[in-house]
Amino acid sequence: MNSVFTRFSTVAVLIFLATLSRILPHPFNFTPIGAIALFGAAQFSRKVYAFMIPMVAMLLSDVLIGSPSLPTYVSFVIISAFGLFFLKKVTYGRVVVASLVASISFFLITNFFVWFQGSMYPQTWAGLVACYTAGLAFYQQTFWGNLFLNTVMGDFFYNAVLFGSYYGIQRLTFKPSMA
Template sequence: MSLKNLNPRFSLLLLFILAGGMLRILGEGQVTPYSNVTPIGAMALFAGAYFNSSWKSYVFPLLTLFISDVIVQQVFYPEFAQGQLLYQGWAWTYLGFAAMVLAGQLIIKKVNIGNIVIAAAVAAVAHWLITDFGVWLGGCTDPSTGQLYTKDANGLLRCYAMAVPYMKYMFIGNVVYGAIFFGGFELIGSRIYEVRSMK
């Protein structure tokens, strides 16, 4: 395929997704002071809202998340890698990420502030419920007690309660980076017809 045949809209979408992956890596590397406020949720919502092919909505952001995860794990947290590419319980994280893409597909039919904020909240809650269920199921330790979460309703609720601050950071990241991603794309689309119109 020649450069002339490249779809400008699709290329710009990919550029935004890749930027999300880079920002995530820079945050984990403490290049930015906001490592807990990540762009991955906004990246998922953005992909769900804009990619016209359902499989592209999932494949490209998931692939970007995977590459950034491998870099973060191997470069910044090798002590947790234990010879593996990814961290323990990664499948639950990816399931939560896919749920955020779905939130973008279902809620952001029309790009406006209200829909983005609602989707950001739904995505943060979905990610929290799914990933921390995986944390509880995987037999992780309660950081406040040093003991394993008990395998009952109390243990699950305790696990969820301990993760509430991270859900808050996820929501903030969804809103802040969502404003950048959606606002930037809409601004470019308003100026470049090919970005606005092409599928």
């Protein structure tokens, strides 16, 4: 079988499966969004797919969920772009750092949009600081846990599942033959 096709389909299927997990019951903010962006960026050999496949997967799940969000898509694209550069060489340490960067970026980008598009905060530096400060309330404990920590844990969990599954499949599929 063509190994390029197998690699592409393996990555695409893992991304679609992770995306489907968005429709299952889960703690708030414990989602695969950041991990999908990083995994696609690290694994697709044609980098246009690093943006296209995860974006299509998100659009499909948003049709079911009914809550598309421009800030989420913008953060998704920025996290993918970061992953393209940072995860050229995939190591455990780089995936951990990229997961943290993805979680923090999501927080910064989505709260920036709240400030920029909304009327809750003045369009000044002080207003932006107030918006981010109010966003820190997501660090507070809630019924489902700490919402920002849920984002970090979701990114760690889904990166472990995606990267781990991919490398496990690759090892099983492309074992050197003993001749």
